[in-house]
Amino acid sequence: MALCSGELGQHNGLPVTVIVSTTLQELEKGAGVAVTGGGSLLPMGDLIRMASHAFHYLAVFDHHTNQALYLGRTKRIASPAQRIVLHARDRGCTRPGCTVPGYWCQVHHLTDWKNGGRTDVDTTTLACGPENRMIETTKWTTHRNPKGQTEWIPPPDLDTGQHRVNGYHHPERHLLPEDDNGP
Ligand SMILES: [Zn+2]
Numbered sequence: 001m002a003l004c005s006g007e008l009g010q011h012n013g014l015p016v017t018v019i020v021s022t023t024l025q026e027l028e029k030g031a032g033v034a035v036t037g038g039g040s041l042l043p044m045g046d047l048i049r050m051a052s053h054a055f056h057y058l059a060v061f062d063h064h065t066n067q068a069l070y071l072g073r074t075k076r077i078a079s080p081a082q083r084i085v086l087h088a089r090d091r092g093c094t095r096p097g098c099t100v101p102g103y104w105c106q107v108h109h110l111t112d113w114k115n116g117g118r119t120d121v122d123t124t125t126l127a128c129g130p131e132n133r134m135i136e137t138t139k140w141t142t143h144r145n146p147k148g149q150t151e152w153i154p155p156p157d158l159d160t161g162q163h164r165v166n167g168y169h170h171p172e173r174h175l176l177p178e179d180d181n182g183p
Pocket of ligand 1: 128
């Protein structure tokens, strides 16, 4: 009822709402759990019940490449929609080892805005505030790999062979042995 009231105000530019991500495969099965932007798990039955009377921002991802295939929306709003896609895809800070959930993250440009980086869903990612500021003032770099994951590349003198991607917000990746799952 609180969510439906429209009186919850805004948080980081989005109307206060629940942001949930899942895969088309799980949605079709109607079983399993979805993950919210705060990192908690939501049973699929509850998700479908909540979605029946909510504003629909539906993001569908290819199971293998994590490419955003389709973004449905009920209003013509570009920037919040992009942020929702980032919530759905990244779920939280993308730096390896970081546990900060998506609700507390900022939008990070993979190529710095000052250097011509674009503000598209494929050229941005989620990063928590301290690490977003860190990467802008050090020699760390970020880019997106062919699997749709954000890789954090340390400067050569700090490169100890550590993980490049953060698996913390994506426990399902640990079922895919070919991935660099991260800590
Ligand atoms: Zn972080």
